[in-house]
Amino acid sequence: MIHKHTMLEADMISRRYRCAGKGQVYAVNNLSLKIHTGECHGIVGESGCGKSTLMRMLAGMETPSSGQILYKGEPVALQMKRKRNEIQMIFQNSMNAVNQYATAEENIGEPLRNFTHMNKVERRQQTAALIKQVGLSAADLLKYPAQFSGGQLQRICIARALIPRPKLLITDESTSMLDKDGEDEVLDVLHRLKRERKVSILSVVHDIDFSVARWDRIAVLFGGRIVEDLPFGRFLEEAAHPYSRRLIESSLFFSEK
Ligand code: ADP
Ligand code: MG
Secondary structure (H helix, E strand, O other): OOOOEEEEEEEEEEEEEEEOOOOEEEEEEEEEEEOOOEEEEEEEEEOOOHHHHHHHHOOOOOOOOOEEEEEEEEEEEHHHHHOOOOOEEEHHHHHHHOOOOOHHHHHHHHHHHHHHHOHHHHHHHHHHHHHHOOOOOOOHHHOOOOOOOOOHHHHHHHOOOOOOOEEEEEEOOOOOOOOHHHHHHHHHHHHHHHHHHHEEEEEOOOOOHHHHOOEEEEEEEEEEEEEEEEEEHHHHHHHHOOHHHHHHOOOOOOHHO
């Protein structure tokens, strides 16, 4: 039975890849996880521990080798087939996620052209409203990707991801290539969306930094398994796995506590 506040639930999922010379490797190994409505759930883990594989499966973009993932009680893969996919993903490299030769307006408006019956005027109004939601102005709609900073471009990607009115935003190291200001801009936008639109956030990072202060839960992924999953306020005291303790000891955020 699904808990009434559980939005997304992974039950004993694994993902195997064939790897030259090594046979099969498990990128994700018998992992269970629940994402709750309205929360920001953060997952931290070193490079290669299976974060992106896990996120792709949770978004329904990749099928687990075994186990199942339910979104609101139905197989998550069905979301991909919906016109209005309630799970949207924001990637690390925003430059790859946009068309460099198209303006911000064209980049944001592309799903509107493809998935709605809006005419040009309606699309223009909608893209102007969306770009304001992410803290940019209507004048920015005429600019090309190269004219934006990394943080601004990441916010353009968020504006576009809002078109299907998502209930869950998955961010895969989305701020790891940004400077501190860019990171703050993006996190401010995401957490405003969480407050105002009740969007849940699943955020993956490779290192504990000050952004974790905004998380409601913190999970640690190590070698394809969840080794810790605690409410944020209990993490410092209760995290028990040796890798979690190492993360805490090497983090500026927790060492100041
Ligand atoms: P992370 O995002 O934490 O860096 P990944 O999920 O990208 O980790 O990768 C986890 C492991 O799975 C790595 O060992 C990686 O080499 C392997 N892997 C990921 N995707 C593939 C793939 N498509 N084919 C083969 N191996 C893969
Ligand atoms: Mg990754």
